[in-house]
Amino acid sequence: MKVSLTSMKKTVLALATASILVSCATSPTGRSQLIIFPDSQLNEMGEQAFTSMKSDIKISNQRVENALVQCIANELLEFVPSSVFDGEWEVVVFDDAQVNAFALPGGKIGVYTGLLGVAVNQHQVAAVVGHEIGHVIARHGNERMSQSAAASFTQQGIAAILQSNEVAQTPLIMQGLGLATQLGTLSYSRDHETEADIIGLDLMARAGFQPQESVELWKNMAANSSGEKPPEFLSTHPAESTRIKNLSANMPAATKLYNNAANKADCS
Structure with missing residues (x-):
């Protein structure tokens, strides 16, 4: 039986659509x-990207900084389900002026020393690290990559991403891991940032860090930016005022978790 080109295209589209439909998930x-890729694949990508960064960026040898960040991470990770990552998390402090931190699938956490000059106490550092872990808990990297792959409706495109061994040279993968962004996904990224804020707030409160300090952190961030930032609609991150509003709206629940925490964190 002769099959027309149009019929073949419809079949391919139907198969791709079916793959996407059965890959629906729900965030925390x-x-x-939309989750297409196996989490094991994202874990491998995260590990490879982290190894590359450790080679390219100087690692801090300051004992106090490393102890502080490791302690904060340990306290937070006590409340991260093993289903997110069941191995031993690796935490590295990078000697770099960036006011930033990140967490990657595969149990990797990086904090830049520049952050420690703006996040002025253990609670504020915990707010940032908790936020970054929140991205991993919510599988945002997988979701970003899945959305990008699904946009083309090609199984070949998905397979090509899975087979890529050059994470550091693959913009889509780096974008998915939260290490790069593109203008076309800005609104989507802001949704992720807001969700990670909420997850991180919950996480820090459960771990016994003062949740109200997350608001103070973003006041510090606003002061540190000196107005040199793009309008919110051109940014991958919500404006500080928006983040403060969202955090404040979720503060009563977080405060209750903090008050009920069995132990109050002490990494200072």
Whole structure:
């Protein structure tokens, strides 16, 4: 039987669509997600990207800084489900002026020393690290990559991403891991940032860090930026005022978790 080109295209489209439909998931905040890739693949990508960064960026040898960050991470990770990552997390402090931190699938956490000059106490550092872990808990890297792959409706495109061994040279993968962004996904990234804020707030409160300090952190961030930033609609991150508003709205629940925490964190 002769099959027309149009019929073949419809079949391919139907198969791709079916693959996407059966890959729906729900985030920790109840938001619908598209998840195509196996988490094991994201873990491998995260590990490879982290190894590359450790080669390219100087690692801090300051004992106090390393002890502080490791302690904070340990306290937070006590409340991260093993289903997120069941191995031993690796925490590295990078000697770099960036006011930033990140967490990657595969149990990797990086904090830049520049952050420690703006996040002025253990609670504020915990707010940032908790936020970054929140991205991993919510599988945002997988979701970003899945959305990008699904946009083309090609199984070949998905396979090509899975087979890539050059993470450091693959913009889509680096974008998915939260290490790079593109203008076309800005609104989507802001949704992720807001969700990670909420997850991180919950996480820090459970671990016994003062949740109200997350608001103070973003006041510090606003002061540190000196107005040199793009308008919110051109940014991958919500404006500090927006983040403060969202955090404040979720503060009563977080405060209750903090008050009920069995232990109060002490990494100072």
